Amino acid sequence: MKLLEVEDLQIELMTEAGVVRAVDGVSFCVGEGETVTLIGESGSGKSTTAMGVLRLLPAGLAVLSGRVELAGKDVIADPDSIVDVRGRSVSLIPQDPMTALNPVFTVGRQLAGAVRTRHPELSRSQARDRAAELLDSVHIPDPSAQLRKYPHQLSGGMLQRILIAIALAGEPRLLVADEPTSALDVTVQAGVLDLLLELQERTRIGILMITHDLGVARVVSDRIHVMKAGRFTESGEVEDIVERPQTEYTRKLLAAIPQLDAPSTTAPETPAGQNVPKQESPTPAPPAEAPAASPAEPTATTLKPEDARRPAGATGLSAVPGTATTATTAARPEGARP
């Protein structure tokens, strides 16, 4: 069943410089349990598409045409129908978790508010219980304590989980995630993306993902639409787009990503004996791209402060060469990837 069907969507924005056609006839759909990703560089129209689908663009300044069917309602032909679906059948996960919440209310109040929007019949204490359940479902430890906190007391990764919980409060069938991890650190990003995939496995929720990051798109998507200048330049299954791109633009996008494993092109190899001492007898570290820990035991590589034990006295590059060697060889195998 299709949760979202978009056909020939066009969005024109009224700007000072005149009318800009930000989205120029795109068609796609998202089904149950599917992640569909719009990927593109800044100004490609990917976020405008998502905001247009949710009717979150300012009414006087954006003109939409085409067909957008959300949970069976055409929100372009009948703009008022969006209020029946937004926050219920479909929810948004915004880009910047640090500014998306109201700073003067506790997290609990904002989350309980979202719960009661969906279920006005719930009492305050029932709504609070439901809010705690939702925080638990996004893996926030000690939910009832977190509910009493204000946004500034929480980290970015934590706030993004709370925003996901708020999005889930409406019991949506479709999530629109607009660059949900772009403002987060990479290790935090991994946790949030894993949460989205887990939610999808558990509830078959559909996800429309907006990102500029091909790595993120590769991990979460079933299908990818590559967007440029308001149009899809290439669409297809995730493996086809990444491994067998058909258009020059997609190939260029992929080529522009700095590779972590392929031979480097610009940085020359460090000549032996320069700057940093060679490891004399390094503990053979497992290759980082080795099969990752099974999802059943995800805590195997959980970061703990004590894991990042600082090499005693080891401080830098050539300043203290001897200690740097000690530091690297002293790396303990525990905490390592299996």
Add this chain to the structure above:
Amino acid sequence: MTEHHNTEHRADVVLRVEHLVVDYPTPTGIHRAVDDVSLSVERGRTVALVGESGCGKSTVARALVRLVKPTSGSIVLAETDIAQLPEKKLRPLRSKIQMVFQDPYGSLDPHLTAQQIVAEPLKLRGVSTAERNKEAAHLIDLVGLPSTALNRGPAEFSGGQRQRIGIARALASRPEVLVCDEATSALDVSVQAQVLKLLAELQQQTGVSYLFISHNLGVVREISQDVVVMRRGQVVEAGPTQQVLSQPAEPYTRALRAAALDPATIRGRKPRSVLAVQGKVA
């Protein structure tokens, strides 16, 4: 490595940081943002400083160009320790270490033209107006902008073009060390690739050294020969980039490495296993 080699290479070191400590006062007491960091940068080479937000890497950058005064430790540039130098004595040395800022939108004066922005550091060096304009035009050409760019203001340029102007300005005072603080992070991936290529070319032409601050390991791998990994104000691992990234010894580096999603190496549909670097909330 022998002591002999070591001394030999030290002659080539243009920037040596030892036991750098930076404290920030906060309402609840002193926050130690940088805690005993040492590193050195050799002529014509690139050292990358890696870590997640809040690890202190930008504070190191700001201390090196003396936008903040270190609490203790030394920053040796051109055989002078600039860590505690008073502003008057520091000023003639400032040209030797320059910075390219993260945000290409906030770091250029909107009232000046590209040529004026690039020429400004030359003014401080006492170069004549005619010479200044000529040199600025040369630098703008060097960073790959057309001559029509000279008389346009920052607002008329894209993010990548602005970053090129920022690089040209930093190069105008002929620095020995260029500190690039997340210089490509605000750019689209295709533009980032162009700026990285430009930085590599400029290094070959001018012999400038880079301290390249980034959270993106792919970028770090591309541009640097050596890498320093920071966490919570401290160095957790340091060494040749190839080695640290291919065989990270510290669990933290390993987690950073594993969390960098490289589309070319990912297999399967929606593979949650590649995300299992971190099971719980950070």
